[in-house]
Amino acid sequence: MTAVEQRFREFKMPDVGEGLTEAEILKWFVAPGDTVTDGQVVCEVETAKAAVELPIPFDGVVHELRFDEGTTVDVGTPIISVDTNPGAGEAAPQAAPAAEAPAAEAPAAEKPTAAAEPEEKEGRQANLVGYGAAPASTKRRPRRALPGAQRSAPAPSAAAPAPQAPAPAPASARPEAAPAPHAPSPSPSPSPELNGSGRTARPLAKPPVRKLAKDLGIDLETVTPSGADGIITREDVHAAAEAVQAARETPVAAPSAAVTAVQGRERRVPVKGVRKATAQAMVHSAFTAPHVTEFVTVDVTRTMKLVADLKQDPELAGLRVNPLLLVAKALLVAIRRNPDINATWDEDNQEIVYKDYVNLGIAAATPRGLIVPNIKDAHAKTLPELASALGELVTTAREGKTTPAAMSGGTITITNVGVFGIDAGTPIINPGESAILAFGAVKLQPWVHKGEVKPRQVTTLALSFDHRLVDGELGSRVLADVAAVLERPKRLITWA
Incomplete structure (x- = not known):
């Protein structure tokens, strides 16, 4: 176990009943940055039998809430992470190598891949869960005006770099068109084993949003992001799902107003809990x-x-x-x-x-x-x-x-x-x-x-x-x- 894993402890969804497999998060009682103590109730969940309050088993500062309220989570899945040693300063295992590496040297740009590997194995992007730059790095780099660039994770940096030519990238991850003149150097490209495709990175979305898209059968590659820095939000996913549903239900010759009227007269509530x-x-x-x-x-x-x-x-x-x-x-x-x-x-x-x-x-x-x-x-x-x-x-x-x-x-x-x-x-x-x-x-x-x-x-x-x-x-x-x-x-x- 690395020092970061020892410091940031995860609390997993427990089996609060008799062999239950999932529970829905009804309400969070804490937020990132709140101090928690051993035995403090952090959330209320609804199982297939009842609503139960969950106490956390260690002290620290809330680092991340993994799921939004209303999300159904499998037993054994981490739902909250806690910084058990907040006095040590913010951990940024990826930020330091990225900031220190010369932008023009491709081998140096690939070094942070190993440091980022523990987080990528959990399917999370560093900049989305709080493992990014130190507090002083409050300004993000501008993005390239390419569709693929909207989904790329920004590289943490202490200051915005001067405009320069992009660093050489691997052939499998190199964009087909040149970046805009004022675009910064691209961030280190994750290995194909981490991103699972030839793209530079996965679409940016928090874990709850990814799960929502999976549940609704929506491919995040087809969703237009509206959040800051090109992050896909829950509203974006719902909008895409509604568009898909409308396309399925609307006959070719039927007016869209009639479909809207029918949908407005029905309510659909998921059967759960x-x-x-x-x-x-x-x-x-x-x-x-x-x-x-x-x-x-x-x-x-x-x-x-x-x-x-x-x-x-x-x-x-x-x-x-x-x-x-x-x-x-x-x-x-x-x-x-x-x-x-x-x-x-x-x-x-x-x-x-x-x-x-x-x-x-x-x-x-x-x-x-x-x-x-x-x-x-x-x-x-x-x-x-x-x-x-x-x-x-x-x-x-x-x-x-x-x-x-x-x-x-x-x-x-x-x-x-x-x-x-x-x-x-x-x-x-x-x-x-x-x-x-x-x-x-x-x-x-x-x-x-x-x-x-x-x-x-x-x-x-x-x-x-x-x-x-x-x-x-x-x-x-x-x-x-x-x-x-x-x-x-x-x-x-x-x-x-």
């Missing part, structure tokens, strides 16, 4: 586990009265007390009476795994998509403890702070579709579980009560279960027990 993971999990669950859904409509008037009473109980002051709390408690009672519902199907080993604990999942809708964090060991919690855990779970999910650990290991789930005014549905089982209970809206309806039709608080429950390990009898018993507890909540005591 939590939403992508949810879609994959739901497809896998729906087409792997044979779903059966049963429904029951129940009078929950007594439960609603109990909720109102519990809200006034000093023991529950400050806690989240609502109908969902008692539905969760009713499901836990039903599981204790029918423990075989709390299981999972092990396809690899062809086994049914019965669990003596309940990690109760609560489906939560967030701006980033649906997530299902779970309350660990919910079966062992008292009503106040369950209320506290439920309130913390919901608050954390709404703030987007749910961790991957909070969403792993669930055994059974509740989805509260009633908050949207929905009566019932056929919920899809969360992967790795055997059942999911949907709690519908509580509405005032005419109901036969004690032989008379009266207005009562009524709701519909729907239980979807995996028919490979839960037969109709077991599923029906569980759903009937939940309904019985909600109809007469005193069973929370008698069945306990």
